[in-house]
Amino acid sequence: MYEKRYSNNADSERVKLESDVEDSYDIYPHPTVRVVRPKVISHSSWKEALTQVTHKRTLLGVLAVLMISLLLLILIVFMVQGNPQSEDPDGGKNYGLVAYPSVGQEQVINFKPDEYDSFRTWMDQIEEALYPYTPQRLSSERYINCDLRDRQGEEQCTFHIFDLGLECSHGKDFGFSSGKPCVLLQLNLPFRPGTVDKTSETWKKLYQTVGTRWNPNFVSVTCDGKTATDKDNLRHNLPKPMNETAMTFTPVTGFPLAYFPSDLEDDIYLAPLMMVQFRSLKPFRETTVECIVWAQDKDGNLPEVSQLYRTEFKLQLQ
Template sequence: MTEKKSEDYFAVAPPKRSGWANFKLFLWNGETSEFLGRSASSWAKIFLFYVVLYAFLAAFFAAMLMVFFQTLDLYQPRWQNANGLIGTNPGLGFRPMPSSANVESTLIHFKHGTAGNWKQWTAELEKFLYPYDTVASSGEYFTSCSFDKWPAQGKVCNFDIKLLGTQCTKEELFGYERGRPCIVLKLNRIFGWIPEPYDDPSELPANMPTELKEYIKTKATENKEQLKMIWVSCDGENSADREHIGNVTYTPFRGFPAYYFPYKNVPGYLSPIVALQFQKPEAGVLINIECKVWAKNIIHDRQRRLGSVHFELLMD
């Protein structure tokens, strides 16, 4: 009987190395020609896999983005007026506004006089009005407009900054040094929105200020074309504010001429503006001011600030 030979095999323990030696061996193993635990061919396969994967993802994203842009119009929004989120009630804004550090503030606070601290406000107005400069607002799309001359298709009305007169100008420091500050109002843009002016004095709403009603009636006797306007009224928000606000003048018009609308995203379009000048506001008194715009299709809601804007004026 032949005895079957058996052989015993024992695993050989790996040589003991320090942590640093193991790390260097992980970086490069000369015996197996492996870098970071993988051979050159293994790394090449991984690299090729991720190149193909990310190339496919990039191509897929680009294709989807191209399809998405085919659904958009670069010159007008798809959803407009009542169908859009902005709606049909344009907001009213004012300049100068407080710095971004006080983004929630609507207070215009300054000390008038040669030693006053009004420069930040005049600098903000200069920056805002720069595009309205005649040189900056000239080109092939611009045309001169009036109540008797509306812009042709594809044209926009220019707004010459000289229309603001001689008081609300950077040369006059916008009246801040003399204690007669200027505030600029503008309507927010809504694509395709067309105002419906109160062009008939008999249709003026009951809640419109009496002073503005009389002004509109006077204009009606002069030239009814000038009634094609989005009217503006500004006054103290409360009875105490109205006692201290003083007289307010409006330039170049008592509102926004309708020939600047609708906004159609024509290159170079500039929103019409109205410059308010407070002739003699009470110094040392915080005055709450509310400005409203008036048209048949503008709704007023003080809580939601529809058709109006609020700001405070404090002059030392």
């Protein structure tokens, strides 16, 4: 008997022929021909394969998002740790020397004197920092004039913003409209700054820089260009004997020691302030300014390397 098994859908190109060995009776003149149906993947198999691929892609997407989030978190932590004003030894407060406008070390306080909108943001930041010092907020009996006597108990020193001078006031646009910008400095410390040893090299630098502005009842502050080029940019068109007029400091003596140690947890505490005005900026030059409080911190670090006593910012007159 001749046997032929085949698939109705098979064509000549998809047929596979297989020969069977003749049986023992040897009565068949021809070998058995069998049509073998090719393997067909069912619809359910395709659906299952696609589902597996989709799951793999979803998993890879989730992993990619997690990796990007981790990298962003590391970047944020690095930026915060790199900012000297972020040092917070006791937690909860912004310690050290702080400058306003507050733009960070990588940004620039740029402005055009004849365009109010170019420096309005900088003015707003200074005014926001000065708001707690307005006369309306100084009505508490706990505020005293520390120039007249030492504070006692929970008393706090009062700081009057008119002590910052007329040139660096709102009425003068904080100097921006005249091309002579003012930067507000604030010193927040939970301890009393240590005085500089008069026999040290630091004292020699202090005296050479501060000169007659030094006062034993104050902490002296200096600001200057970070590099030689920056120093020249701050003294544009000034003869070298007149270098001291490139910047003015108000109050000239610096931060009063009477404010320290301070209770920064007290809501009415006012940290001391001073204004620095840059009067001879070279136009169209990005200039990095470094300000230093000339005192020793509680760890005995020199002011030049202390993160609490240094701050820097960039100026550009356009």
